[in-house]
Amino acid sequence: MSDTYRRIALARRPDGAATTEDFSFETDPMPEPGDGEVLVEVQWMSLDPYMRGRMDDAKSYAAPVEIGGTMTAQGVGRVIASKAEGLVEGDIVTGMTGWASHAVLSGKEVRKLDEGTPPSAVLGVLGMPGFTGWRGLHEYGRPKSGETLVVGAATGPVGSMVGQLAKAMGLRTIAIAGGAEKCRIATETFGFDAAIDHRAHDDARALRKAIAEAAPDGVDIYWENVGGKLLEAVLPLMNVHGRIPLCGAVAWYSGDVSETNLLPMAWRSILTKRLSVNGFIIFDHWDHYPAFLKDVAPRVAGGEINYLEDVAEGLENAPGAFIEMLKGGNTGKQVVKL
Amino acid sequence: MSDTYRRIALARRPDGAATTEDFSFETDPMPEPGDGEVLVEVQWMSLDPYMRGRMDDAKSYAAPVEIGGTMTAQGVGRVIASKAEGLVEGDIVTGMTGWASHAVLSGKEVRKLDEGTPPSAVLGVLGMPGFTGWRGLHEYGRPKSGETLVVGAATGPVGSMVGQLAKAMGLRTIAIAGGAEKCRIATETFGFDAAIDHRAHDDARALRKAIAEAAPDGVDIYWENVGGKLLEAVLPLMNVHGRIPLCGAVAWYSGDVSETNLLPMAWRSILTKRLSVNGFIIFDHWDHYPAFLKDVAPRVAGGEINYLEDVAEGLENAPGAFIEMLKGGNTGKQVVKL
Incomplete structure (x- = not known):
């Protein structure tokens, strides 16, 4: 085993x-697991x-990453030393390994993958993004047959789950893609x-016209992940x-803000259309994760629910892949193979 | 019976x-009730x-008033001719009489007042505004003992109902008043x-500081009628x-809009705080009106729930009273006594 490990910190x-200069590459002594902990060699991030x-x-809803601290991420890897029962x-x-080649984690904070699950799938279609789509659609979207749903970032891991479940x-x-x-x-x-x-529609008005044509009966559910x-x-x-x-x-997230004050228009829509807008953070909903897996894992295995991954190779390429993803440069769930 | 009646139209x-020039005073031939209709002499508006x-x-959610059309309003009055069973x-x-001295209404669209109910109360504490507060608080506010509620226009008929029920x-x-x-x-x-x-706080920041001091545990329910x-x-x-x-x-409503685009801030709050924002229009909820009366009418009669009215005298003073009300110049439920 190497006596050092690599990690990417917030510079x-x-x-x-975000730009590549916002990140720094660090090499630190390999950590050792304490009682109840495991050392994980990260394979997917x-x-x-x-x-x-x-x-x-x-x-x-979560504390910011500290300057010099390791960037947060869920990862999948192999246990290479264990003091955990x-x-x-x-x-x-799988667990919150961060942007790193190795991580020490509490045995209680990692989960063994089910037999036959492709490792990277637990980061996407069967992980947080897929679960976000499943839970949010059922709990807050309340879909009914015959209704119309619009979803942004539709080929992403959340949007594609929402679209397939609704269909x-x-x-x-x-x-919308x-x-x-x-x-x-x-x-x-x-x-x-x-x-x-x-991208083919310059402004909100042109985009609205295109959506209106595709949604002749109006929109009942707008899955909001874009703004x-x-x-x-x-x-x-x-x-x-x-x-x-x-x-x-x-x-x-990156400060792309219209100069018009759109809050009065939004509030007016919510009022006059009697809309229900619910913010949610999937971290509040983990108690429903087993129900999600029970419903969705067989449908993924059976090919009824499809998913796409965009794989970047090597930890050193994580910042570039992340920056591209925020611009929509990826296609499907963005993962890094270490 | 006079052979004309007076009404106020949208000019x-x-x-x-809104200004007084937006309204016009009209005198028209007295209408006659058809089959199933009543002619009402309006006493309160x-x-x-x-x-x-x-x-x-x-x-x-409702069609605009046409130019030359009578302004919409709920009124209370005496039936002076009836062809309704x-x-x-x-x-x-009581019914939707409009801003007028008389109105012909379908017998199905008016409701006889319960014995002992003060006529003007059905326009306020026991009418649409009180019912709005009661229904919205229970259905969308979901109040729990120990929580903190903030309400704007708090001495108005909706705000005062919300505050008293929550207390x-x-x-x-x-x-907030x-x-x-x-x-x-x-x-x-x-x-x-x-x-x-x-009014004692020039901008949102100063107002926020004052609210934060009054709400040391934060705000669980913000009753939104102000923007x-x-x-x-x-x-x-x-x-x-x-x-x-x-x-x-x-x-x-009158175009008082901040120049900053506040929608990203609002959306961010809804997301990170996992807020539930529900627009509602009380006209969707009339099936709950009997339950409201059953709960609230005895509490009004018993003095547990208080209400205030601001009475303008004479139909001709309705536009002025309306304009003042929109500026917050009234105190309590604004009614007009004809």
């Missing part, structure tokens, strides 16, 4: 969009939009009824008693 | 705040903030634990899993 807080929020110093060398586990329940599903290729994937791989390329221009486009199209599950606003 | 659509929305041409001359009824359920109640006199009324008449004069500066002040003070029942935004 400084980004000013707007997840990159997710929420991590951009952790780079800021703003008060949020029930875990032995060679076990494949299976008899909804009309409309994907960046570029013709993603639109093709949205309809061909994920079965969306229509896909709209937001920005898409939100501005969709709000006036919402039907009475529509629902907006709100789990992200990636367009705003 | 033009307001540009920003309600003025409510929602009417400002009806003056605009914007798509909303079950209604006779002399009955005191009786063991919540800490914080009133305009001026020292209304703050005194909020605590003395309506039992709020604290009252804050929004504007108050919303901007309260959002960052919301507790995790807070609720925002949204039934109005009077500060914005």
